[in-house]
Amino acid sequence: MIILNGGSSSGKSGIVRCLQAVxxxxxxxxxxxxxxxxxxxxxxxxxxxxxxxxxxEVSVGADFRALEAAWRDGVVAMARAGAGVIIDDVxxxxxxxxxxxxxxxxxxxxxWVGVRCESAVAAGREVARGDRTQGMAASQTxxxxxxxxxxxxxxxxxxxxxxxxxxxxxxxS
Numbered sequence: 752m753i754i755l756n757g758g759s760s761s762g763k764s765g766i767v768r769c770l771q772a773v774x775x776x777x778x779x780x781x782x783x784x785x786x787x788x789x790x791x792x793x794x795x796x797x798x799x800x801x802x803x804x805x806x807x808e809v810s811v812g813a814d815f816r817a818l819e820a821a822w823r824d825g826v827v828a829m830a831r832a833g834a835g836v837i838i839d840d841v842x843x844x845x846x847x848x849x850x851x852x853x854x855x856x857x858x859x860x861x862x863w864v865g866v867r868c869e870s871a872v873a874a875g876r877e878v879a880r881g882d883r884t885q886g887m888a889a890s891q892t893x894x895x896x897x898x899x900x901x902x903x904x905x906x907x908x909x910x911x912x913x914x915x916x917x918x919x920x921x922x923x924s
Contacts, residue, residue: 752827752830752835752836752837752838752856752859752860752861752862753770753778753835753836753837753838753861753862753864753919753923754837754838754840754852754861754862754863754864755767755837755838755839755840755864755865755866756840756841756842756848756849756863756864756865756866756895756896756899756901757841757865757866757867757868757895757896758841758868758873758887758888758890758891758892758893758894758895759807759841759873759877759883759887759888759891760868760873760874760876760877760880760883760887760888761866761867761868761873761888761892761907762866762868762876762907762912762915763782763839763840763866764782764784764839765907765912766866766905766907766912766915766916766919767780767782767837767839768780768912769912769913769915769916769917770837770916770919770920771837772916773913773916773917773920774835774920774923776835777835778834778835778836778837779829779834779835779836779837780836780837780838780839781826781836781837781838781839782838782839782840783839783840783841784839786818786819786822787801789822790815790818794814794815794818797812797814798810798812799812799813799814799815800812800814800815801815803884803887804884805884805886806884806886806890807883807884807885807886807887807888807889807890807891808886808890809843809887809890809891811843819851820851820855823851823852823855824855826838827855827856827857827859830859831859838852840852841891841895842895842896842899843891843894843895845894845895845896845897845898845899846897846898846899848895848899849863849898849899849900862902862903862919862922862923863899863900863901863902863903864901864902864903864904864905864919865896865899865901865903865904865905866904866905866906866907866915867896867904867905867906867907867908868892868906868907868908869892869908870888870889870892872907872908873888873889873892874888874889876888902922903918903919903922905918905919
């Protein structure tokens with residue numbers, strides 16, 4: 752498995768698409784965005800689910816955490832079954848988020864990748880995307896990396912997704 756962690760609009764999804772293109776074997780990609788999209792709509796604006804504040808803050812409740820744990824276990828099961836899996840995640844809880852992944856992984860080999868991007872650049876991407884609450888990128892720039900340990904870090908502030916993907920692929924090969 753390859754797990755990419757970075758704030759909103761840091762460039763993770765672009766790196767994932769490039770990774771799938773440059774890695775010699777097929778890899779499945781799963782991300783926190785697709786997980787949230789798969790949740791019932793009633794949980795996408797609920798204190799027990801996930802709430803996106805007007806200032807970009809994100810808070811999650813108990814029902815979200817329960818579904819997230821099941822999703823995480825399912826993704827890990829695919830990797831255990833032999834599939835290459837790339838995860839695009841946002842560790843809102845920093846080190847606690849990584850601990851939840853480590854527990855689910857139970858010793859499975861993982862390449863941990865931190866995806867960094869300067870706050871102003873990520874905020875500009877956020878505006879250009881138009882599908883994010885403004886402020887998410889800025890609020891997540893540093894907090895998602897607090898206490899998290901990586902095998903490799905890339906910075907998309909001035910580096911294209913393909914170059915980042917090639918650096919990651921070199922560590923996988």
